[in-house]
Amino acid sequence: MLTVAGLNLSIAGAPILKQVGFSVAEGEIFGLVGESGSGKSMTAYTIMGLMPRGSEVQGQVRLDDANLLQMSESEMCGVRGSQVGMVFQEPMTALNPLATIGDQVAETAMIHGEMGRREARTLARQTLDRVGLPPDRFHLDRYPHELSGGQRQRVVIAMAIALRPRLLIADEPTTALDVTTQAQIIRLLRRLVEEDGMALMLITHDLGVVAGLVDHMAIMRHGEVVEAGAAEAVFRSVRHPYTRALVEASNHAPDRSLRRRVEPEPLLEVRDVVRDYPVARRTLFGRREFFRAVDQVSFTIRRGESLGLVGESGCGKSTLTRAILGLDPVQGGEIRIDGEPVDADVPHSIRRKIQVVFQDPYGSFNPRHRVARLVAEPFHLMSEPPTGAERRERVDKALADVGLPGESAGRYIHEFSGGQRQRIAIARALVIEPELIVLDEAVSALDVSIRAQILDLLADLTVRHRVSYLFIAHDLSVVRAITDRVLVMRAGRIVEEGETEAIFIGARHPYTQDLIAATPSIARGLASRTGRAKGEEAPT
Numbered sequence: 001m002l003t004v005a006g007l008n009l010s011i012a013g014a015p016i017l018k019q020v021g022f023s024v025a026e027g028e029i030f031g032l033v034g035e036s037g038s039g040k041s042m043t044a045y046t047i048m049g050l051m052p053r054g055s056e057v058q059g060q061v062r063l064d065d066a067n068l069l070q071m072s073e074s075e076m077c078g079v080r081g082s083q084v085g086m087v088f089q090e091p092m093t094a095l096n097p098l099a100t101i102g103d104q105v106a107e108t109a110m111i112h113g114e115m116g117r118r119e120a121r122t123l124a125r126q127t128l129d130r131v132g133l134p135p136d137r138f139h140l141d142r143y144p145h146e147l148s149g150g151q152r153q154r155v156v157i158a159m160a161i162a163l164r165p166r167l168l169i170a171d172e173p174t175t176a177l178d179v180t181t182q183a184q185i186i187r188l189l190r191r192l193v194e195e196d197g198m199a200l201m202l203i204t205h206d207l208g209v210v211a212g213l214v215d216h217m218a219i220m221r222h223g224e225v226v227e228a229g230a231a232e233a234v235f236r237s238v239r240h241p242y243t244r245a246l247v248e249a250s251n252h253a254p255d256r257s258l259r260r261r262v263e264p265e266p267l268l269e270v271r272d273v274v275r276d277y278p279v280a281r282r283t284l285f286g287r288r289e290f291f292r293a294v295d296q297v298s299f300t301i302r303r304g305e306s307l308g309l310v311g312e313s314g315c316g317k318s319t320l321t322r323a324i325l326g327l328d329p330v331q332g333g334e335i336r337i338d339g340e341p342v343d344a345d346v347p348h349s350i351r352r353k354i355q356v357v358f359q360d361p362y363g364s365f366n367p368r369h370r371v372a373r374l375v376a377e378p379f380h381l382m383s384e385p386p387t388g389a390e391r392r393e394r395v396d397k398a399l400a401d402v403g404l405p406g407e408s409a410g411r412y413i414h415e416f417s418g419g420q421r422q423r424i425a426i427a428r429a430l431v432i433e434p435e436l437i438v439l440d441e442a443v444s445a446l447d448v449s450i451r452a453q454i455l456d457l458l459a460d461l462t463v464r465h466r467v468s469y470l471f472i473a474h475d476l477s478v479v480r481a482i483t484d485r486v487l488v489m490r491a492g493r494i495v496e497e498g499e500t501e502a503i504f505i506g507a508r509h510p511y512t513q514d515l516i517a518a519t520p521s522i523a524r525g526l527a528s529r530t531g532r533a534k535g536e537e538a539p540t
Helices: 040-047 073-080 101-112 117-130 150-159 179-194 206-212 231-237 241-250 317-324 371-375 377-381 390-403 404-412 418-430 450-466 475-483 500-506 510-518 522-533
Strands: 003-012 014-024 029-033 055-063 085-086 167-171 199-204 216-221 224-230 266-279 289-302 306-310 332-337 354-357 436-441 468-473 485-490 493-499
Touching: 003 040, 014 029, 014 040, 014 216, 014 224, 029 040, 029 206, 040 150, 040 167, 040 199, 073 101, 085 150, 101 117, 101 150, 117 150, 117 522, 150 167, 167 179, 179 199, 179 436, 179 510, 199 206, 199 522, 206 231, 216 231, 216 241, 224 231, 224 241, 231 522, 241 450, 266 418, 266 468, 289 317, 289 332, 289 468, 289 493, 306 317, 306 475, 317 354, 317 436, 317 468, 354 418, 371 377, 371 390, 371 418, 377 418, 390 418, 418 436, 418 450, 450 475, 468 475, 468 500, 475 485, 475 500, 485 510, 493 500, 493 510
Parallel strands: 029 199, 029 216, 085 167, 167 199, 306 468, 306 485, 354 436, 436 468
Antiparallel strands: 003 014, 003 055, 216 224, 266 289, 266 332, 485 493
16 A cells, blocks of 8 residues: 655755665554664655655655655645544644644544534544543543643544544654553554554554564664564564664663662651642632642662652652652651651752752753753752862763763753763762662653663662662663662552562552553563464453
C-alpha cells in the first residue's frame, strides 16, 4: 500500500535522509525504529508532505500508484486525514488549548472530509467513544488541560482516525506515558488496526514496544535504514552492529558491585506525611472540601542508599517530592534531613543538602545563560560561596565528574544534545556536594543508549561521591537497574516496599504486579508474539 523508495531529503544543503526505502502492506503494523536524530520523524513528515521550507526531496513515496511527492498542497490536503492520519509525539503541543476536544476532532472531518459542523460533531462523538472516552465522563466541550496525558493522547488518536484512514502514522505515541497507560494506548492502536483494517506505522526508540507489536520493522541511523525485515527475524539475528547496540542498551544494567556500603544511620526521614489540596465548593455556602494527594506516607533513606519511588501519573509522587524539597507545606507528619526538619522556611544550610534533577533538562535551564553560570546556580545556598578562580575550578570539576570537558562551561544549553543536557543538570546538582539527589523522571525522555550512559554515570557517582538517590520513575526497568530498595505508590499511599530485586521477583500487591506486567521489554514482547502464534491469549 505504501512504498518509500530512494528517498533523499536535504534542508539548506544539509543531507537529512539518504536513500531511505521500505514498504507497508495493507493491515500491517510496521515499526520505524531509531534514536533521536536518526531521521525517523522527518521520514513521517515527508510522507505527509510536511517538510520545512527550503527542503529538497528526491525519490518516491507512493500510496498505491500515486506519488505523494508530486502532489500539490491542495491534493495532499485531500490525502491527509482521509487516506493517511498522523498521531504526533506530544499531545499537549498537538492540541489547541483554546478549543474543545469535540471541535478539534470535528475539525478533521470538516477540513478533510468536507462535512458540515453538525455532522462532524456527531462523528467526533462516535470517534471519541471508539478510543475509550465515553460521553458520560468526556463531554465534547471539555478542554485538553482538563484531561490526563493518556486521555489527551486518545484525543489525538481520535483526530487521526476520525475519517478511518488507510494508514495511521504514530510518532512516539507512548514516550511520555507511564507503563500502564502506555499498555492501554498500544492495545487501543492494535484494536483500531483490527477493526478498520488499516495499516499502522509506529515510530519509536523503544525496542520493547515494537518487539511484541509490529510485523515488520526498519532500523534507522543518521538518516539511513541500516537493517530491515520481519520483526522476529530482526530480533533473533541482530545482524547490524547498531541494532545490536540498541538491543544491549535496552537491556543494560550498570555495574553497581563497587558502590559504597549503605550506612545504617538515616539521611532522609519521612514520617506520616499528609498533603491536602482544597477543591472548589459545590455551592456558595457549602463546606470546604479537600483532596488528599499524599496520605500517611513514611519511609527512610540511609546514607549511600538508592531508593526508587514508582507509580502512575497522579499517584502523588511529584507532590511528595515538592514536600521533601521544602517547596510545599504538609498538613501532617514531618520530614527531616540529617535530623533537621524540612519545611517552607528551611535554612540554606539544610536546603543545600538536597538537590534535584528534573525530567526535562532543557526546560529547567535559562537558555540565555552559559553553562558556567547554570552549573554555579546552587552556590547561593552556601554561607561562603566560592568566587573567582575557585568558582571556575568547582564548575570545571563538576563538569568533569559527569564526563564533560571544561570548555563546555562557555557554551549555551541549546548547543548540547539531550543526554549532554542531562549531564549538565547532574553537574549542577553535584556542584555543592549534596548528600541527597532527587532524580525526577531523569531518564524517561532519553534514547536507550543515552539512558544507559546516564545510568552508568549515576552508578559511578555513588562510588566517587558520598551521595544518596531518591529515584522517581514510572519505568520499572530503570528502577530495577539503579536502586537498592523500591516503594510503590498508588492514590497517595505506599502500597508495597522492599528490596528491589525481591519486589520484582515476588511482588505481592496486585497493583505492583500490574506495573511489572505492563513494563515493555524485548523478551516479554517476543514471548507474547510466540503466544499469539500458538493461539494463546497475549499478556496484558
